[in-house]
Amino acid sequence: MATTLHPMWPPASVEAVCKVLASTEWPGLTGKEIGELLTMLGIPDVSPTANKRDRLVAALITKQQANQAGNCIIRFITEAMAPGRYLQDPSRFEALRDGLSEALALMGLRVNDEGLLARAKAARTLDDLARLAGRLQTELKRRGVHTEIMKYCEEEVLRKSLFHAVFEATKGLAERIRQMAHSTLDGADLVDHCFSTRNPPPVIRINSFATETEISEHKGFANLLKGVFGTFRNPPAHTPRATAGWAISEPDALDLFSTLSFMHRRLDNATVTLSP
Known part of the structure; x- marks a missing residue:
């Protein structure tokens, strides 16, 4: 069965996702985790000495360009957000998902409870983005x-x-x-x-x-x-x-x-x- 090719992601959206996943502070992925995920998914680590965010951006955009499809980005997010990775620290999963909600809102996507990308109402303006993501408001309510x-x-x-x-x-x-x-x-x-x-x-x-x-x-x-x-x-x-x-x-x-x-x-x- 042929693999469905998904549209390429705008560079700004890729960078927004990487800024969350490769954050230098908790709950961002460690350099080791990023390297292991890239290897697992067959994505060349083209800038291994760069900082975490730039390293991940370079790897995903290079692979996307080579494939002329956004599949590699979807696969990386899905694998990075697999719930099984966070059995010992569920709060890290929730924090990453909240962070990604803003980065994904302009794409009309979200991470669901299973760690998979799902369709969501798309944000068209910055005000829409704030309302749909609502990360700060959600955390304040949780506290x-x-x-x-x-x-x-x-x-x-x-x-x-x-x-x-x-x-x-x-x-x-x-x-x-x-x-x-x-x-x-x-x-x-x-x-x-x-x-x-x-x-x-x-x-x-x-x-x-x-x-x-x-x-x-x-x-x-x-x-x-x-x-x-x-x-x-x-x-x-x-x-x-x-x-x-x-x-x-x-x-x-x-x-x-x-x-x-x-x-x-x-x-x-x-x-x-x-x-x-």
Whole structure:
């Protein structure tokens, strides 16, 4: 039976797939894994000394050009995503599949539960791509991010604008504290006003504030708030995104959202004492 020849893939789509599969960070394939897969599939490793991404791009595009078909790319993705490879680390399979969802959306494809390429609704614009891939939003939901966070940055998360999502989420935390304390202050001044221990009880306290341990915890929470505002809100407030003077990776953004969720949960059960 003759092998069906699939259309050649645009170079940009090949590069997008390789950027995910050969990522230098987890969950990307190791150099050894890439080499073994290329050998298994009979794809010449034409640039074995290049970095992982360029090595894989060169191998797949060269083979595709030689065959005048995209079969080699489909086979590589399918073999790389075989569920049996991830029995000891299922989260790696899910992370790779989520990463590939964006790279494949413009091709009208997706990786299904069996690790096979399947048809999907094609994205035509960057907004379509964000909605169909939804990787950041999916991961935030999986982590159980606090609803107060999404209230302030849902649009930014949908568009995968990490710069603005982090900025708005952190601003949202400050706004919630202002509303609780009926204050117009901001940043460190807001924290000092709401959580100061100089004149007990503080305007906002996260526990009974009765023992040394509780007072220490309360002070630590106040310091954590100041650290978050100083690190994640103030720099982007003064740095245009286009200058690349301040940037954040997706893993760091996800960890920040988890930290913000912890803070919001503590505020959920906080006690507010307003001055007469």
